[in-house]
Amino acid sequence: MKKVFRISILGLILLLVGDISLSAQSAADIVKKMDQVVYSPKNMKGKNKIILIDKNGKEEVREAIVNQLGNNKRLMRFTAPASQAGISVLSLPNDVMYLYLPAYGKERRIASSAKNQNFAGTDFCYDDMESVQFSDKYNSKMLSTEKDVFIIELTPKAKSDYSKLIIHINKEHYYNELIQYFDKAGNKFKEAHYHFTKVGNYWSASEIVMTDLKKNHTTKMQMYDVQYDTNLTDDDFTVRKLVE
Amino acid sequence: MAFQTKLAELIIRLKWLIIIIVVALSLFFGYGLRYITINPDIISSLPDGDQVAHLYKQIGNEFGGNDMGIIVLETDDVFTSEVLEGIRQITDSIQFTQGISYVTSMTNIMNITSSEWGIEIGKLVDEYDLPSEQKELDELRDYAMSKEMYKGTIISDDGKATAIMFTLQPEGDKQSVAREIKTKIEEMKLPWKLYFGGLPLMMNDVNDLILNDIIWLIPVVFIFIAGVLILSFQSLRGLLMPLLAAGIAILWTIGIMAYIGYELTIVTNITPVVLVAVGSAYAIHVVNSINNSKTGDKKKTIVKALTYIIVPVILASSTTIVGFISFVFGSYLLMIRDFGVFSALGTAIALLLSIFFVPALIAAFGKEQKIKSTTKKESKNTLIDRLLMPLVHFVFNHPVRTLSIWGGVLIICIWGIFQIKTSINIVDYFKKNNPTRITENIMQEKFGGTMPIFLVFEGDIQEPEILKMMMKTETYMKTDPNITIAQSVADLIEQMNDAMGEGLAIPDEKEKIEQLWFLLDGQEIMEQLVNDDLSKGIIQAKFASIDSDEMETFIKKMEVFINENQSDNYIMSITGMPSIYVRLNESLIKSQYTSLLIAIAMVVLIVGSILKSLKKGVITAIPVVTTVIILLGFMGITGITLDIATVLVASIVMGIGIDYSIHIMTGFNNFIIAGEGVDSAIEKVLFFSGKAVVINVLSVSSGFIVLLFSQLVPLQNFGLLIAVSMIGSGLGALTILPAILILANRKKNSINNK
Known part of the structure; x- marks a missing residue:
């Protein structure tokens, strides 16, 4: 009797371990698949509406025209509010970023050594804005499989402000629906809800709602008038173009 | 007299009911003690209507808090990778404590740099890649020490200390957050010297000192007063009754505070000490009166004693209560107002206990000490009588000189009043070596x-x-x-x-x-x-x-x-x-005068109306007003500052000190009514009530003098000043008052003789 019991325990352990290794394998695959969907090379033009909502529910709206080439060249030109119209940000590979302030008529290269700082009043930090693929930045572990989504835990490979991320990936289309961010003390402090729509051949994040749970501050990023496979080239992402 | 006698008889008849009620209530309020909390925060005591305080609180709410904590790390050189790592750990630990708005330290402070190639908005150091090479550390030192934003702000000028500053969220229990942070960081066992400062942390220390004071001082106060009582009464009854009355009054008062949700503050924690001293006084008078009224029959003795003592005791307590109540109208800080309310309440409780409970207890358990009724003369040989005798002689022989001496002292003290300094800073609460x-x-x-x-x-x-x-x-x-x-x-x-x-x-x-x-x-x-x-x-x-x-x-x-x-x-x-x-400073001086004037006016009115003569009311108040002037002068001359505790003294002295004069005046009146001549009435009252006054002065002052052992400076000064003032007003009642009465009488006689 005792023996049988022991064997069944062993069997159970084997089963569990086996399952873990199995899901670790597939979790990594799923995240890679998501990266392919979300970061599929894009040559894109579109408009961006950024809505900042503070803890009292007060909204502040910014609008920008966004051009993007591949995953690592992006030019954002703000059109609203009036006080920020014309401010442009050019992001190039390897964390190179240029800023143009029309009131000064000059561009400056800007950098942030601290990736955990929020970008221009949004709830997205420089780290969140980076176009580095999840599978490169994180180790993944399957937590559970729900009806529509895979729930996967991501732990950073390098030092990070996040202790872990929990990501919900759509089973059918492999885009992320939800990301929960946990701080170094293990508390959930940020949460992003994604809404993807299909534009042509691509899945496009038409809305991202990022909430800072500690500050009770929300940023809604909406993309519209999105066009893919446009005629943008590297020449459209130069400092000269930024100042124009 | 009929009313007092009827009341006395009723008390004896209902003695068991009274005892049961007191025991039941004591159990109830004693249970309430478990709910009492301490609030050492002086800011929370500022009235909301105050503009400066309002703005301060508003800034706190709008900008993530106004309470700042600072941790200083001291070492030989802060620019080493080990120290930076330590700072990072402390910063992280504070950051992830609930109730913290912001942390600023060397490892997360903002840095804006610009060069030909552009701008960098970042941090002074990268917390994920702290400088470790000597070259990097030297560069960091050169850069940080060249910027006003860091040098003298978060890094000391000599580079040997660094500050980690944090802001506490305005809502929530700041003290416990501060305590949690301190504990967490101490548990890290970092090898450097750490200092914890700033208001929230200081408040915790005040809190601990208050607690410490309550636990250690109150029993000591009891022991001191017990000593005085044993020496004075040389009987178990004389020892137990006053202590019991005071102890129960404290229990009820703190119990009531706890049940209705009031907290002990740096000021209200004096209440128990005040009540030991004040609360015992009425029982002392009742017991003294019973001892002096021996009739051979226990019941008759108690009735006789109560009939004699009820009025002066009520009078004495009502002036004390008025002294406390004056803080309700005169003070700016809520904690001082609360002190007034609860001390007044406690005094009223002590009065009720002295009139009802003490006689009931004696009626139930006491024995009539028959032999002593014949030893009146013998009692004149006690220590106190030996103290009183020369005083009485001096006053009788030199009434004018007596008043001149007081006059001289007054002049010096009036000069002293103008030298008074105020101090309100919380840092001043702590002794120099704390x-x-x-x-x-x-x-x-x-x-x-x-x-x-x-x-x-x-x-x-x-x-x-x-x-x-x-x-x-x-x-x-x-x-x-x-x-x-x-x-x-x-x-x-x-x-x-x-x-x-x-x-x-x-x-x-x-x-x-x-x-x-x-x-x-x-x-x-x-x-x-x-x-x-x-x-x-x-x-x-x-x-x-x-x-x-x-x-x-x-x-x-x-x-x-x-x-x-x-x-x-x-x-x-x-x-x-x-x-x-x-603002507090200004209000302190204003509080002092307002509450003092209210106290004087009320006391004169009460005494005057009971003695049915405003003139007598004024005369009765002279010794204690003199004492208050001497008290304030003493503060000016010795440099004891007016602070949130010492500001209470004058009005308390007014309320308690007047009692001595009241006992002398009412006693004097009683003897005159009984047909004694003025001189003999004065002599009799000095021995009869004088003894109770001396016992009272000694017990009250010895109670307060214990506060010298308090860890909090304002309480030390408070104790010393009350003790000095009690002796002053006791002496005043025993010398100024008789001298005035003697002189007034001689003047009247000389007019009559003419």
Whole structure:
């Protein structure tokens, strides 16, 4: 009797371990698949509406025209509010970023050594804005499989402000629906809800709602008038173009 | 007399009921003690209607808190990788404590740099890649020590100490958050010397000292008073009754406080001590009266004694209550008001216990000591009588000289009153060698202190005019030797403008400011400097000195500056701890006079109405008014400051000290009514009531003198002053009053003889 019991325990352990290794394998695959969907090379033009909502529910709206080439060249030109119209940000590979302030008529290269700082009043930090693929930045572990989504835990490979991320990936289309961010003390402090729509051949994040749970501050990023496979080239992402 | 006698008989008849009720209530209130909490926060005691306090609280709510904690790490050199790692750990640990708004330290402080190639808005060091090579560390040192933003702010001038500053969220239990942080960091067992300072942490230390005082001092006070009682009465009854009455009064009072949700504060924690001293007094008089009224029959003795003593005891307690109640109208701090209310309540309870419970107990358990009824003469040989005799002789032989001596003392003391200094700073609560005070000195020396100042600007914060005014104000503030640190969003705008290549200045065009804002937006520091809709911005500064005069000078100077520089486009105002301290200081003096005047007026009215003569009321008040003047003069001459505890003394003395005169006056009246001549009435009253007065003075002063062992400076001074004043008013009642009565009588006789 005792023996049988022991064997069944062993069997159970084997089963569990086996399952873990199995899901670790597939979790990594799923995240890679998501990266392919979300970061599929894009040559894109579109408009961006950024809505900042503070803890009292007060909204502040910014609008920008966004051009993007591949995953690592992006030019954002703000059109609203009036006080920020014309401010442009050019992001190039390897964390190179240029800023143009029309009131000064000059561009400056800007950098942030601290990736955990929020970008221009949004709830997205420089780290969140980076176009580095999840599978490169994180180790993944399957937590559970729900009806529509895979729930996967991501732990950073390098030092990070996040202790872990929990990501919900759509089973059918492999885009992320939800990301929960946990701080170094293990508390959930940020949460992003994604809404993807299909534009042509691509899945496009038409809305991202990022909430800072500690500050009770929300940023809604909406993309519209999105066009893919446009005629943008590297020449459209130069400092000269930024100042124009 | 019929009423007193009827009441006395009723008390004896209902003795068991009274005893049962008292025991039941004591159990009930004793159970309530478990709910009592301590609140050492002086800010929470400021009335909401106060403008400076209101603004201070408002700034706290709008800018993530106004309570600042500072941890100082001291070592040989802060620019080593080990120390930086330690700072990072401390910073992280504070960051992830619930109830914290912001942490600023070397490892997370913002840094704006500009060079030919561009701007970098980042941190002084990368917390994920702390400098470890000697070259990197040297560069960091050179850079940090060259910038005003860091040197003397978070790194000491000698590079041997660094500060980690944090702001506590305005809502929530700040004390427990501060305590949690301190415990967590101490548990890290870091190899460097750490100091914990700032108001929330200081409050915790005050809290511990209050608790310590309550646990250690109250029993000692009881022992001291017990000693005096044994020496005076030389009987178990004389020892137990007063202590029982006082103890039960304390129990009920604190129990009531707990049940209705009041907290013990730095001031209300004096209440128990006051009640030991005051509460025992009425029972002393009752017991003394019973001892003096021996009839051979226990019941008759008690009735006779109560009939004699009820009126003077009620009178004595009502003046004491009035003394306490005067704080309700005269004080500015809520904790002083609460002290008045609960001490008055406790006194009333002690009175009721002395009149009902003490006689009931004696009736139930006491034995009539028959032999003693014949030893009246023998009792004159006790220690106290030996003390009284020469005094009585002197007063009788030299009434004019007696009054002249008092007059001389008064003149010196009136001069002394003008020398009184006030002190309200919490740092002054601690003794010179207390670690908290030492920490505070280090904070002052190395990091410009811990006392926050906020200059508030209301208007469109992105307007160049306001930002320029902010810079002008900062520059002006820094001309004061006590201001080393001042920062606002204007500093950041200047640095950003510089980074854009247009120099360290506020740009003249609003568009430029708005666009620079784009980059600053979302930086954590912005929330501490401007509000959400940019209608309000603050200059944060710290004041280094704890000297009231220096604070007052600074605040006055700033107020003039603010008035001169107001504009239609913005409103400027100042708040912060120095402003609050200055306000408290003013209010302290006002409180002192208001409550004192109320106390004097009420006492004269009460005594006058009972003695049915306003003149007698005034005469009765003379010794105690004299005492109050001597008290204030004594403070001025010895340099004991007027603070939140010592401000209470004068009115308490008024309320308690008058009792001695009341006992002498009513006794004198009784003897006159009984047909005695003036001289013989005075002599009799001096021996009869004089003894109770001396016992009372000794027991009250010995009770208060115990406060000298308190860990809190205001309480030490409070105890000393009350003791001195009790002796003063006792002496006054036994010398000034008889001298006046003798002189008045002689004058009357000489007129009659003419």
